[in-house]
Amino acid sequence: xxxxxxxxxxxxxxxxxSSEVTASPEAYDTIECDVLVVGAGGAGMRAAIAAAEAGCxxxxxxxxxxxxxxxxxxxxxxxxxxxxxxxxxxxxxxxxDTMLGGQLVNNWRxxxxxxxxxxxxxxxxxxxxxxxxRTDDGLIMQRAFGAHSWRRLAHxxxxxxxxxxxxxxxxxxxxxxxxxxxxxTLTCLLKSGDRVCGAFGYNRNTGRFVAFKAGAVVLxxxxxxxxxxxxxxxxxxxxxxxxxAYQAGADLLDMEFMQFHPTGMIWPPGARGILxxxxxxxxGGLLFNAEGSxxxxxxxxxxxxxxxxxxxxxxxxxEVQAGRGTPHGGAYLDVRHLGADYVKRKLPSMYEQFxxxxxxxxxxxxxxxxxxxxxxxxxxxxxxxTAATTVPGLYAAGEAAGGLHGANRLGGNSLGDILVFGRRAxxxxxxxxxxxxxxxxxxxxxxxxxxxxxxxxxxxxxxGSAGENPYKLHEDLQLAMxxxxxxxxxxxxxxxxxxxxxxxRERTAGIRVSGGRVLNPGWHTCRDVTNMLVISEAIVRGAIxxxxxxxxxxxxxxxxxxVEFGKINFVTRRGGDGMQVVSVPITPMPxxxxxxxxxxxxxxxxxxxxGYMTETAPDAGTTGKKK
Numbered sequence: 322x323x324x325x326x327x328x329x330x331x332x333x334x335x336x337x338x339s340s341e342v343t344a345s346p347e348a349y350d351t352i353e354c355d356v357l358v359v360g361a362g363g364a365g366m367r368a369a370i371a372a373a374e375a376g377c378x379x380x381x382x383x384x385x386x387x388x389x390x391x392x393x394x395x396x397x398x399x400x401x402x403x404x405x406x407x408x409x410x411x412x413x414x415x416x417x418d419t420m421l422g423g424q425l426v427n428n429w430r431x432x433x434x435x436x437x438x439x440x441x442x443x444x445x446x447x448x449x450x451x452x453x454x455r456t457d458d459g460l461i462m463q464r465a466f467g468a469h470s471w472r473r474l475a476h477x478x479x480x481x482x483x484x485x486x487x488x489x490x491x492x493x494x495x496x497x498x499x500x501x502x503x504x505x506t507l508t509c510l511l512k513s514g515d516r517v518c519g520a521f522g523y524n525r526n527t528g529r530f531v532a533f534k535a536g537a538v539v540l541x542x543x544x545x546x547x548x549x550x551x552x553x554x555x556x557x558x559x560x561x562x563x564x565x566a567y568q569a570g571a572d573l574l575d576m577e578f579m580q581f582h583p584t585g586m587i588w589p590p591g592a593r594g595i596l597x598x599x600x601x602x603x604x605g606g607l608l609f610n611a612e613g614s615x616x617x618x619x620x621x622x623x624x625x626x627x628x629x630x631x632x633x634x635x636x637x638x639x640e641v642q643a644g645r646g647t648p649h650g651g652a653y654l655d656v657r658h659l660g661a662d663y664v665k666r667k668l669p670s671m672y673e674q675f676x677x678x679x680x681x682x683x684x685x686x687x688x689x690x691x692x693x694x695x696x697x698x699x700x701x702x703x704x705x706x707t708a709a710t711t712v713p714g715l716y717a718a719g720e721a722a723g724g725l726h727g728a729n730r731l732g733g734n735s736l737g738d739i740l741v742f743g744r745r746a747x748x749x750x751x752x753x754x755x756x757x758x759x760x761x762x763x764x765x766x767x768x769x770x771x772x773x774x775x776x777x778x779x780x781x782x783x784x785g786s787a788g789e790n791p792y793k794l795h796e797d798l799q800l801a802m803x804x805x806x807x808x809x810x811x812x813x814x815x816x817x818x819x820x821x822x823x824x825x826r827e828r829t830a831g832i833r834v835s836g837g838r839v840l841n842p843g844w845h846t847c848r849d850v851t852n853m854l855v856i857s858e859a860i861v862r863g864a865i866x867x868x869x870x871x872x873x874x875x876x877x878x879x880x881x882x883x884v885e886f887g888k889i890n891f892v893t894r895r896g897g898d899g900m901q902v903v904s905v906p907i908t909p910m911p912x913x914x915x916x917x918x919x920x921x922x923x924x925x926x927x928x929x930x931x932g933y934m935t936e937t938a939p940d941a942g943t944t945g946k947k948k
Contacts (some may be wrong), residue, residue: 423727528838728872788833
């Protein structure tokens with residue numbers, strides 16, 4: 322529970338988005354802490370635990386309820402080179418698979434730290450009480466997943482994300498110095514000079530405003546997928562954290578890389594987009610088209626159904642476009658050959674999900690599946706060692722941060738990501754809060770401006786129909802992104818999407834909702850749409866600039882990879898004239914790591930960018946240990 326005190330600041334002259342006015346901020350509550358963590362998923366809770374163990378007072382703010390984070394959607398397992406089933410596996414092979422899966426535009430130092438440290442994080446989770454499936458001799462069981470060289474995913478049936486959440490939550494609530502504020506929406510970061518000193522938002526139930534004063538802020542707010550019509554993402558995933566970071570001056574990285582998970586439910590309509598975990602294919606599920614052909618043998622005869630997600634998603638798309646799709650526009654995923662007892666034991670959630678939502682018994686009937694937006698590889702640009710953003714006092718971890726996954730995330734790398742970099746972000750934020758962040762001054766003008774923006778959609782006469790409907794704006798945005806910035810893209814479609822985004826943004830000036838601030842979902846949606854428009858513009862502008870096909874970026878008009886694009890990342894920044902996208906050179910991998918790429922079973926030197934293995938760079942470190 323949070324404790325708060327009411328604060329009524331004095332008058333200040335502010336500039337709103339529409340005119341110059343003199344206003345006094347409405348009364349708001351103030352909550353102060355050393356480290357503010359935005360988000361209560363795996364990354365947020367791991368950051369909170371680390372910061373509290375470093376001696377800081379920590380406040381965790383979540384848009385939903387504790388334990389309801391989107392982390393539960395990562396069902397298949399945690400990728401870690403423990404080698405319990407395949408002794409040939411190691412962190413070095415995991416490093417190679419992740420770099421190659423990301424098409425070598427990953428931040429190699431982040432990948433090195435991750436592959437090395439995720440092993441300790443899995444074992445730590447076990448010590449905290451996490452329950453894993455076991456081998457006959459009592460070791461943590463590991464399963465195969467797409468584009469991983471060996472059986473690598475530590476798992477709990479197909480409910481691994483839920484177990485991670487439960488375990489971290491139990492650890493966090495028993496860690497002294499952590500408070501949790503549930504059902505709060507944060508809408509902007511507060512700054513003192515160039516440094517972040519807190520955040521501002523409101524209680525979702527009462528509508529009352531609240532300012533959080535903090536020595537450092539960790540953004541662990543997850544990803545964004547709700548701007549697409551078909552998505553596995555829940556209602557919380559509107560890009561709040563990345564938008565706040567961008568508005569505060571932080572860099573966003575590689576926003577064009579949006580992952581379409583190849584297997585989402587496509588029938589019935591109300592269930593379309595709900596995730597069908599990759600664990601189904603990891604346990605031996607096979608993909609067939611409407612003609613009964615196992616088509617992945619043609620698209621990737623080596624990895625087959627366990628090819629990387631970008632390849633499988635495009636393969637299903639091509640089968641549908643060729644007229645070989647299922648009745649509802651997808652492919653069949655079949656586990657009947659595994660046996661009913663095995664399916665119910667290893668894939669209990671999938672068995673229950675299809676039975677409840679589609680009246681399908683997956684032990685006797687195939688599943689209909691198709692690509693669904695699932696994850697973003699891009700995100701807030703961070704420094705690998707500390708997860709620090711380009712704005713002092715601001716850190717980011719988990720799906721909100723970019724750099725680790727490159728152009729395509731391998732399944733199972735998300736749960737490890739949140740543990741490794743959640744911990745690093747929490748440690749670094751605590752150190753900053755205890756040194757640089759001891760003076761915390763809130764600027765009343767910032768708060769007054771934000772309050773005016775938040776209150777503007779509320780219709781004073783109670784007639785919300787007089788303005789733009791936020792739900793209609795959201796629907797129009799989803800149509801534009803799904804149709805023109807989806808799994809397949811072109812210059813023409815992306816320019817259409819950009820024009821639609823800018824037009825919808827203009828319409829938000831007239832957005833209106835009826836009612837007040839108490840329990841008003843329409844009012845919440847107004848800010849959600851605003852945030853999704855910022856993120857959508859960043860995705861589309863980045864996709865326009867990346868004139869090639871790489872990983873999740875599939876350009877019909879540029880089907881091949883370009884050598885020069887393999888040497889840069891695209892960074893999105895807020896400029897005086899609006900959003901700017903610039904290219905930033907990738908620091909070449911040091912000599913000591915390059916031979917590791919050859920340890921991947923999928924290493925093919927012919928597919929490396931020209932000159933990639935001959936460029937050299939200064940070494941950033943010799944171990945994966947935290948500095």
